[in-house]
Amino acid sequence: MEAFINEFPEVLQAFGYTVLLFLCSGVLSLIGGTILVAMRVGPIAVLNKAAATYVTLVRNTPLLMVFFFFQFAAPKIGINLKFVDVHIGSFDFTSFFATAVVALTLYTSTFVCEALRSGVNAVPLGQAEAARAIGLPFSGVMREVVLPQAFRASVPPVASTLIALLKNTSVAAVFGVLEAAAQMKIMTNNHADERWGIFLGVALLYVVLVELVSLVAISFERRWRIA
Amino acid sequence: MTALEHEPRSAGRGEPLVVLTDVQKHFGSLHALKDIDLTVTSGEVVVVIGPSGSGKSTLCRAINRLETIDSGTISLDGQPLPQEGKALAKLRAEVGMVFQSFNLFAHKTILENVTLGPIKVRGLSKSAAETKARELLDRVGVGHQADKYPAQLSGGQQQRVAIARALAMEPKVMLFDEPTSALDPEMIKEVLDVMVDLAHRGMTMIVVTHEMGFARTAADRVVFMADGAIVEENTPEQFFTNPTSDRAKDFLGKILKH
Numbered sequence: 001m002e003a004f005i006n007e008f009p010e011v012l013q014a015f016g017y018t019v020l021l022f023l024c025s026g027v028l029s030l031i032g033g034t035i036l037v038a039m040r041v042g043p044i045a046v047l048n049k050a051a052a053t054y055v056t057l058v059r060n061t062p063l064l065m066v067f068f069f070f071q072f073a074a075p076k077i078g079i080n081l082k083f084v085d086v087h088i089g090s091f092d093f094t095s096f097f098a099t100a101v102v103a104l105t106l107y108t109s110t111f112v113c114e115a116l117r118s119g120v121n122a123v124p125l126g127q128a129e130a131a132r133a134i135g136l137p138f139s140g141v142m143r144e145v146v147l148p149q150a151f152r153a154s155v156p157p158v159a160s161t162l163i164a165l166l167k168n169t170s171v172a173a174v175f176g177v178l179e180a181a182a183q184m185k186i187m188t189n190n191h192a193d194e195r196w197g198i199f200l201g202v203a204l205l206y207v208v209l210v211e212l213v214s215l216v217a218i219s220f221e222r223r224w225r226i227a
Numbered sequence: 228m229t230a231l232e233h234e235p236r237s238a239g240r241g242e243p244l245v246v247l248t249d250v251q252k253h254f255g256s257l258h259a260l261k262d263i264d265l266t267v268t269s270g271e272v273v274v275v276i277g278p279s280g281s282g283k284s285t286l287c288r289a290i291n292r293l294e295t296i297d298s299g300t301i302s303l304d305g306q307p308l309p310q311e312g313k314a315l316a317k318l319r320a321e322v323g324m325v326f327q328s329f330n331l332f333a334h335k336t337i338l339e340n341v342t343l344g345p346i347k348v349r350g351l352s353k354s355a356a357e358t359k360a361r362e363l364l365d366r367v368g369v370g371h372q373a374d375k376y377p378a379q380l381s382g383g384q385q386q387r388v389a390i391a392r393a394l395a396m397e398p399k400v401m402l403f404d405e406p407t408s409a410l411d412p413e414m415i416k417e418v419l420d421v422m423v424d425l426a427h428r429g430m431t432m433i434v435v436t437h438e439m440g441f442a443r444t445a446a447d448r449v450v451f452m453a454d455g456a457i458v459e460e461n462t463p464e465q466f467f468t469n470p471t472s473d474r475a476k477d478f479l480g481k482i483l484k485h
Binding site: 043126127129134135145152 | 291293311312313316317318319320321322323324326328330331332333334343344347348389392393396
């Protein structure tokens with residue numbers, strides 16, 4: 001445990017990357033998932049199929065493979081994020097970070113889409129019919145009536161998805177981002193006799209972070225309960 | 228109500244507003260709408276009655292294209308119903324719809340339920356829409372509930388809000404799809420009173436209902452449907468006292484006995 005305490009600033013910095021990865025890809029996944037679900041439940045057959053195919057393709061692929069694709073395969077066909085090189089305070093946002101955000105976002109969006117779709121299915125059909133009956137176009141029906149209620153109904157599954165995302169950020173450790181899991185690997189290498197304490201400390205911090213996400217989800221559930 | 232009985236409005240006084248010509252609709256092998264020809268003129272109150280599964284709700288829902296039809300034409304104020312998209316939305320704004328299950332927007336307050344259409348579809352300012360909404364809510368007797376959520380209201384109150392929500396769009400015609408069928412008996416009257424008041428004010432109404440009392444007092448014409456077809460059309464008085472078809476005689480015999 002001594003190493004964990006001595007190197008706590010490094011641990012915090014690493015968890016900073018974990019949180020930043022989570023926040024960036026979390027926000028983008030919520031936006032992406034919302035767009036995907038609008039395409040999936042929308043009236044345009046082409047968009048419908050496109051979203052369904054995308055979800056099937058990406059959701060059924062291991063996250064590690066999505067990372068591999070963007071790290072090694074995508075550059076071969078001209079897709080790379082080498083232009084990303086931003087430094088803010090002690091944090092470096094390089095192409096490794098950007099690639100991780102892209103991979104996590106594309107992967108998590110599919111799960112957000114399906115979580116939101118469960119929420120859309122929970123909204124009674126009559127709500128959409130009433131919205132159409134007052135003359136709202138499809139976009140208005142979704143924005144004003146269906147999605148707000150779908151979001152409420154899908155807080156628990158979306159929270160689960162985001163919790164999975166928070167833990168999935170550890171895959172970025174393999175691809176050049178010095179986040180919590182990578183830091184843990186370095187520390188267990190340097191202090192082989194203290195591995196037990198290091199594992200426990202890092203695991204506890206993950207537990208605390210996930211618990212924070214749960215608490216935010218619960219507060220949203222409470223706030224939206226009236227309807 | 229009595230004024231109306233003394234002075235029945237003539238069905239043909241207005242221009243044709245809703246015109247259905249040779250409308251056909253199938254649900255799989257079920258022929259839900261058969262050869263429907265119906266013209267509703269401006270200011271007319273048409274009550275559609277008939278046994279369950281006779282196609283009356285489908286007819287009502289087809290008029291603002293919540294159900295698509297297989298063939299035939301439906302036109303509103305001379306315009307055929309558009310297939311999809313913006314044009315259809317625009318036309319739906321001209322048609323008020325009241326559902327059996329109210330369908331108030333569960334996440335919005337009563338006031339927001341009534342102002343949503345006027346603000347988003349008609350482009351009214353929030354304050355103008357709210358002034359109008361409060362007037363309408365007062366008129367249907369739920370003005371003091373404006374800031375509550377639908378689930379906090381009784382069924383009768385919710386249905387009156389639903390009527391106010393439809394009226395806020397200033398529709399050319401109001402469709403009622405069994406508006407009292409989901410209500411407790413003691414709440415039916417408060418909703419029917421609002422509908423009778425609306426009929427008195429000259430609103431064009433197409434009402435699918437099992438309320439024979441309403442048909443007698445407020446309707447200009449009764450349309451009787453069975454097995455997807457219009458079997459008989461007549462004034463309420465003629466229809467209830469002297470039905471011509473056997474199917475209507477049988478139906479009235481069953482419902483008027485008790």
